[in-house]
Amino acid sequence: MLPFTNLSGDPEQEYFVDGVTESLTTDLSRINGAFVIARNTAFTFKGKAVDVKRLRRELNVRYVLKGSLQRSGKRLRVNVQLIDAETGNHLWAERFDKPLADLLDMQDEIVSRLANALGAELIAAEARRAEHSANPDAMELVFQGRALWNRGWTPEYMARARGFFERALALDPENIEAMVGLALVDVTEGAALLTDDPSARLAAAEAISTKALSLAPNHAVAHMALGTALMCTKRVAQGIAEFERALALNLNSATAHSLIGYAKYLLGRGAETEAHIIEALRLSPRDTHAHRWLVRVGFSKVALNADTEAAAWLRRGLETNRNYPAAHFSLAAVLARLGEMDEARAAVKAGLALDPNFTIRRWRADAWSDNPALLAGRERQCEGMRLAGVPEG
DSSP, X not given: OOOOEEOSSOGGGHHHHHHHHHHHHHHHTTSTTOOOOOHHHHGGGTTSOOOHHHHHXXXXXXXXXXXXXXXXXXXXXXXXXXXXXXXXXXXXXEEEEEEOOOHHHHHHHHHHHHHHHHHHHHHHHHHHHHHTOSSOOHHXXXXXXXXXXXXXXXXXXHHXXXXXXXXXXXXXXXXXXXXXXXXXXXXXXXXXXXXXXXXXXXXXXXXXXXXXXXHOTTOHXXXXXXXXXXXXXXXXXXXXXXXXXXXXXXXXXXXHHHHHHXXXXXXXXXXXXXXXXXXXXXXXXXXXXXXXXXHHHHHHHHHTTOXXXXXXXXXXXXXXXXXXXXXXXXXXXXHHHTTOHHHHHHHHHHHHHHOTTOOHHHHHHOOOOOOHHHHHHHHHHHXXXXXXXXXXX
């Protein structure tokens, strides 16, 4: 990562620009499997024209991140580019303008947004690179698995991601990232109702994430995988503790905020869920996982018996990424209860196209909480699904 450029023409802004560079360097170093050039080395290039291909040869880096900040009147503009150091091709660019506010708060927000976005972009870039490798190593297989997991929670994507993580572990049985990747697949299949035996998948996720944490206690994603397995097996308070641990390890973890919000819903405190999701979206407004966060607010609205609001949130989530079968079926149920039968049946059709084996029986068996409001909402959803034409099972 190269030092950001100050385009404001104001030397007094230099400390702010350097602060963004330093904080972003720290946050990028937390991306699992990533190696980021140290701050002191990066700053030797400050103010110099850089040939990215030469930089690749000298520092052995695959990607170069460069950016600029410009203060104009009462607004701040940020431009960032991610470049393939081997080809010189631009892989990703981001620009956003913000009204000037407290500079420290602005620095934190800029860093969190960029770090969250870059995490997904680097995973996708490494996965594309690995596709062309004749003999991929364990980490290349991990990146391919994570890229598939990021695409959406469907049986197809989870099965393919599992294959990559298992191949990685076959090559390197102690590979932490492969363990965590497999835990994510297991917990997703159990939590997203992609299997008729969620308890087995959740137990597997708990076991492998616990093993990963025994080897790497400060792995934030492993804490979130374990927390989700606990949350989905009626140990919600323990799950929240794991999410809070992940947040302590990575203050910019938008996913941890979203999971805490979902856990509140399972505790019967669904009125608090929306605020947590809004915070997650503030930290990472274009996140790969944002569609899941929006859907979680929809679930919380169902428990609050606010069907119109639930439908709006579920639609927002599906408009962002349609690869979430449970969201289609939940939307179908809400729409059926609202009397919008044509759209409800269309939602069922879309859900079954992604997961043909889904049934109402599977949904009813997924009781992660004994909270009365939550259970009542689940029963209303079952009734709505039946009206919309979801198979009984």
